Amino acid sequence: MLEGHRGLIPQLYAFALNYLMQRVLQAQNILNLLAYIEVGGFVVHLVLTWLAVFVLDYGLLGAALTLSLSCWSQVDLTALYKVYSPSSSSAIMLCLEIWYSQGIVLISGLLPNPTISFDSFSICMNYLNRDMQFMLGLSAAASVWVGNKLGTYHPKVVKLSAMVVTGRSVLISLIFSAFVLIFCTSLSKAYTSVYTVIEAITTLTSLLAISVFLNGIQPIL
Incomplete structure (x- = not known):
């Protein structure tokens, strides 16, 4: 159980950054992009969770780490848009x-x-x-x-x-x-x-x- 909590620590930082960037895009009325990023992050999360839990057998730690990785992928995609805007x-x-x-x-x-x-x-x-x-x-x-x-x-x-x-x-x-x-x-x-x-x-x-x-x-x- 403790390992699962440790795997969620990177997700906290990603959530903070993603929250701020989402508010900026919402203020600019850029909603379709946010929807695409969220759907893409959800699909990535499903695939990574299946690989980590059922294929690689990492258990609870793998599920927690995939959640953190999915959140960071959303942050990266949003940041890429801001960089090239x-x-x-x-x-x-x-x-x-x-x-x-x-x-x-x-x-x-x-x-x-x-x-x-x-x-x-x-x-x-x-x-x-x-x-x-x-x-x-x-x-x-x-x-x-x-x-x-x-x-x-x-x-x-x-x-x-x-x-x-x-x-x-x-x-x-x-x-x-x-x-x-x-x-x-x-x-x-x-x-x-x-x-x-x-x-x-x-x-x-x-x-x-x-x-x-x-x-x-x-x-x-």
């Missing part, structure tokens, strides 16, 4: 962008003059991160609006909203890029008084403006 792709893209920004600062320490490179890159990344925070706020607001309209079955409004938000983000990104091109050198003096660092930032201004423009569009997409 558009929302997960957007999240991965955002993570890569953040890692890219931090990686540039770290790699700057390997350049011939690491002190100047690190200082100049850090100041440029500060501008870029401020732009990202603003655009992420706009993206969150747009996501809530689009989600509400999808929930009330207004696809035309969603399409129009996406076009408006994308156009507005492009316009804001152009304004921010122009601001960087015009005032980047003068604003850098608020961070440092070292002439070599300011000169290095000046050489990076055009690249920073392009990054600000692209960085403003990416969160909306």
